Every structure is written in C-alpha cells, then in structure tokens.
Amino acid sequence: MNWKQNFFKKTPKTDKPKKSKTREWVDAVVFAVIAATIIRGLLFSAYAIPSGSMEGTELTGDYLFVSKISYGPRMANTPLAIPFTEPVMYGVKTYSGAIQLPYLRLPGLGHIKNRDIVVFNKPDEAGPEYNIPTDERTTLIKRCQAIPGDILTIVNSQVYINGKPAPNAPKQQTSYAVTTTGLNINPDIMKEQNISIRQQLGPDTYEMIMPASAAAVLKGYSNIKSITPVIAPAGTYDPEIFPHNEKFKWNVDNYGPIRLPKKGWTTPLSDSTLTLYRRAIEVYENNKVEVNGKDILINGKKADNYTFKMDYYWMMGDNRHDSLDSRFWGYVPEDHVVGKAILTFFSTDSTQSFFNKIRWNRVLRPID
Structure with a gap:
C-alpha cells in the first residue's frame, strides 16, 4: 500500500454556496453595528453641547469626541437598550430597566485630574423619585475642580484647592x-x-x-x-446651594470648605458631617440612613463613622454665573463618569444664517 500517495492526496475542493446580495448587506450591517458598539462603548463617543454652562471654553452647538479609555470604559448598567439613541425619544424610553448590572469600569489610561473637562451623568437624577438607571441619566459636561480627598473652598468667586488658588480657565x-x-x-x-x-x-x-x-x-x-x-457676599445663604441647609451659609461665590469623599476614607458622623455627606452615603452608596435622637443609624445599626466605597469629584462650569453644577447638586460619584472631552470635531451657530452656520475655527479643535 502506498502510504505516501494516500497521505498527501489532495481533497477535492467543494464550492461554497455564494451569498446573496441581501445576505451580504445583512452581514455588513451587523458587522458595522457590532464594530460601532464596541468603539462607542469602549473607546469614545460623540456628544453635543446643549447649553451655555461651559461658554467661553465650549460653546452651545459644539460637537465633541469624548474618550472613554482615558478613565477606563464604564460597562453599561442597562444592556437592554437600542444602540445609538437617546434614553428618551419622542416621549418613549429606548431602554429597559428589567436587567440592571452593577457598576463596573475597565482599566483606563489614567485618572481624572484637576482641570480636566469631563462628561458625566447628572447626579441630581439619582434617587428613587426619578427611577433612572445611572447610564441613562442626562449627560453633562463640566470642568473638574476637585478630586477625591481635596478640600475645596470658593472665596469671592476664586476657587481654592487645598488652600491654594486654582488656575482659572483662560476664557472663563x-x-x-x-x-x-x-x-x-x-x-x-x-x-x-x-x-x-x-x-x-x-x-x-x-x-x-x-x-x-x-x-x-x-x-x-x-x-x-x-x-x-458681581459677587454674592460671604455669609449670604442661598437655599438652592448644596447641601441646602441654612447651617452652611454658602452661595455660588463664597462656598466651603468642603472635603471631597475618597474611596476608603472614614469620616466621623455628626449633624454637620451627615448634612454634607448624607446624599453620598444614602443615595449613591445605597444605604438606609436614619436619625434617632442623637444616634445615627446606617442600615439599622448605630454608626459613629462611615467609610466611603467610591471616589467623588467636584464639577463646575466655566461660565460661573450660568452653570448648574456641583455647587447646586453636590458631588459626582465615580460611577457617573462617562469620559474625558478631548476634541471639538464640529460646531454650528444656530443664530447665524445657513451659509455662516458652521464655526470653521472650532472644527477639529483640541479641548483644554
């Protein structure tokens, strides 16, 4: 028997059935959707500036690329959602809250730094009264003024971080x-x-x-x-300002000092610290907080202190007197962070005529 001849004998080729044009289109669309979903979920997304809170630095009508890999891609809380759509369109939700996954962030290229321009979900929409999953909340863009562990103070509209004046944005x-x-x-x-x-x-x-x-x-x-x-005088209480308590006579121009919670940081609990940190403990970290006389109970147990499970950030608009930001709704938890704004790729001015609508000087402009 000729083993060599049989071993190296070529198997005759069988022609694969040719794909129909419809099948080729379907395969191409499926591939494009999968590729776009991976890019949008793990690398970067496009966002539009809807309001003037960052006016000067970023303008209403700017379109941005937001890097998710900069701080690590955040996995979706609501996997059952229509891709590439807003959470609500024409009054109809484009997602289902039937399945909600816990917070998970993959490793990134770095961490949020003071002065970074950050896109995040609006923390003011947390809580059972809204019933909106974290990743489906309104997206905002602001400048990070304080990172976890920082002590922030505002004196006559000047921000101080750990006792030192923070540089103001060039076009603030x-x-x-x-x-x-x-x-x-x-x-x-x-x-x-x-x-x-x-x-x-x-x-x-x-x-x-x-x-x-x-x-x-x-x-x-x-x-x-x-x-x-125009500066709100020190000692003037503004009821709209976080933590919405007249014990803290703070306003938009004179605020603090306040320490940003850091993962692993333990704070003693008292009337004052509970006022400052209750929302973080109760809403963002999902604990039941009660006050019984002089006792503070967390999940039914008396607590003299609390150790934070997440990092928190302080975000403010560069348009200081026309920005709803951390001065009004407090800290931004790490699980609300979407990514870092890195590039203005397009910009339009709705007040201009058709031929002058595009702001060409802002196209492909790095963000700083």
Missing part, C-alpha cells in the same frame, strides 16, 4: 455690573467679545456675562462709566 466667564452713560454698546462689540446681557439692574446698569478679557476691553469705551464684578 462670570457676571459684571456694567453702568453706561445711556448710550448702548455696539452689538458687534458684544458679539466679538462674547458678551451677553443677563438682566437689567437699573436704568443704565446691566448685569452682563463675559470673560475678564472682555471686561478689560469695555473699560476703554467712552460710553462705559463703570464695570464691577
């Missing part, structure tokens, strides 16, 4: 009281300097939102009598 905006001689400011100057009127304070006095550079320019015009920053 705030409010100024502008008094004129009665002559209006040229609208072209207002547009060029990115100045907007927030409200009228008197016959010739207006509260205007602008960057410091614009305030310096306005001072040079003959129809401007005075420009002074």
